[in-house]
Amino acid sequence: MSKKIVILGGGAWGTALGCMAAQNGHEVMLYARDQATVDEINHKHRNSRYLGDIILHDNLRATSDAAAALNNADTVLAVIPAQSMAAALQELKPLIPDDCPVVLCAKGIERSTGRLMSQIIADILPDHPIAALSGPSFASDVARGFPTAVTIACENIAIADDLAAQFSGSTFRCYSSDDLTGVEIGGALKNVIAVAAGATIGKGLGASAQAALVTRAFAELRRIALAFGGRPETLMGLSGLGDLMLSCSSPQSRNYSYGLALGRGEPLEGLLLAEGVATAPVIAELCAQRQIYAPVISTIAALLNGSITIDAAVTGLLSRPLKNED
Numbered sequence: 202m203s204k205k206i207v208i209l210g211g212g213a214w215g216t217a218l219g220c221m222a223a224q225n226g227h228e229v230m231l232y233a234r235d236q237a238t239v240d241e242i243n244h245k246h247r248n249s250r251y252l253g254d255i256i257l258h259d260n261l262r263a264t265s266d267a268a269a270a271l272n273n274a275d276t277v278l279a280v281i282p283a284q285s286m287a288a289a290l291q292e293l294k295p296l297i298p299d300d301c302p303v304v305l306c307a308k309g310i311e312r313s314t315g316r317l318m319s320q321i322i323a324d325i326l327p328d329h330p331i332a333a334l335s336g337p338s339f340a341s342d343v344a345r346g347f348p349t350a351v352t353i354a355c356e357n358i359a360i361a362d363d364l365a366a367q368f369s370g371s372t373f374r375c376y377s378s379d380d381l382t383g384v385e386i387g388g389a390l391k392n393v394i395a396v397a398a399g400a401t402i403g404k405g406l407g408a409s410a411q412a413a414l415v416t417r418a419f420a421e422l423r424r425i426a427l428a429f430g431g432r433p434e435t436l437m438g439l440s441g442l443g444d445l446m447l448s449c450s451s452p453q454s455r456n457y458s459y460g461l462a463l464g465r466g467e468p469l470e471g472l473l474l475a476e477g478v479a480t481a482p483v484i485a486e487l488c489a490q491r492q493i494y495a496p497v498i499s500t501i502a503a504l505l506n507g508s509i510t511i512d513a514a515v516t517g518l519l520s521r522p523l524k525n526e527d
């Protein structure tokens with residue numbers, strides 16, 4: 202059944218998800234604060250600032266009027282970067298219809314508070330069902346209609362199933378889960394690990410080191426998810442292993458390409474936002490507070506704050522006497 206889907210955020214991912222929802226027959230309204238972006242989407246079916254020359258779905262409409270966008274929304278997709286999510290939702294809160302599910306599409310942890318995105322929603326919009334959409338999915342692939350599969354998680358599995366049905370179509374497939382925390386942890390941590398994978402390759406340490414690092418990080422990711430209340434098996438799926446494979450191997454990933462530049466000693470200014478850089482210190486701190494054994498994350502945080510070199514980080518991580526799963 203056709204729904205009114207409102208996308209909050211006119212960047213690459215919001216625009217791509219808007220195309221996907223329009224492709225699935227929904228009425229889609231994208232809220233962007235930048236009028237030039239709105240005009241370009243409405244009149245030229247492009248968002249050149251974020252998606253180059255990709256032609257967007259004809260039925261994707263945009264507005265900079267948040268009240269008009271959110272009027273009668275059936276489902277809201279929050280596609281604003283993690284560090285801006287709370288401020289944006291605080292402002293838009295009075296406009297979001299009662300009971301309307303809010304689907305988090307940002308991957309990350311709030312740096313200033315350590316909150317997961319779902320905790321932000323629970324604090325700001327306590328009466329709304331909360332879901333998260335996450336998995337291996339580059340915006341440009343989804344906007345072009347390339348085959349993609351993701352997880353949609355909500356603690357109420359009936360809502361997750363309903364959302365998965367809303368967004369699944371011929372090229373975009375959603376698998377439902379009730380493990381919201383596990384799905385969110387996978388998305389937030391893969392960003393950090395992708396920076397390290399890129400740095401390993403950029404420094405010329407080889408694909409074998411990259412694979413070893415990512416595998417060790419994957420074990421750590423499952424431990425961290427468990428400690429936060431998620432299920433380790435969730436990390437075996439699209440929002441864990443799937444996204445790790447994508448983000449740790451492709452220069453299309455902002456996090457991986459940030460790591461590549463870091464490893465090569467290239468200038469870092471002007472690179473697109475790499476969420477993993479913002480989140481590594483806070484995740485390392487949360488793990489330390491909770492006494493979670495997280496050598497990979499803490500080593501990446503040390504690398505990013507400049508206290509160790511890439512060679513020392515990678516060789517250190519791969520030379521410890523370790524048990525199988527460590």
Ligand SMILES: NC(=O)C1=CN([C@@H]2O[C@H](COP(=O)(O)OP(=O)(O)OC[C@H]3O[C@@H](n4cnc5c(N)ncnc54)[C@H](OP(=O)(O)O)[C@@H]3O)[C@@H](O)[C@H]2O)C=CC1
Pocket residue numbers: 209210211212213214215233234235251280281282283285288289306307308309338339340341474476
């Ligand atoms: N790009 C991708 O391939 C994917 C991204 N994601 C996740 O999606 C999230 C967003 O990423 P992405 O779309 O790529 O980021 P972009 O940098 O492409 O776009 C971010 C958008 O958010 C808008 N924005 C920022 N702050 C606010 C605010 N306070 N109110 C309203 N709008 C705001 C920006 O507006 P303005 O243009 O005016 O600055 C911009 O349109 C990230 O968490 C990312 O991890 C997930 C999967 C894939």
Ligand SMILES: O=C(CO)COP(=O)(O)O
Pocket residue numbers: 308336337338339392395444447448453454455456457476
């Ligand atoms: O989350 C993504 C792909 O699933 C996008 O990754 P980056 O934010 O590293 O570009």
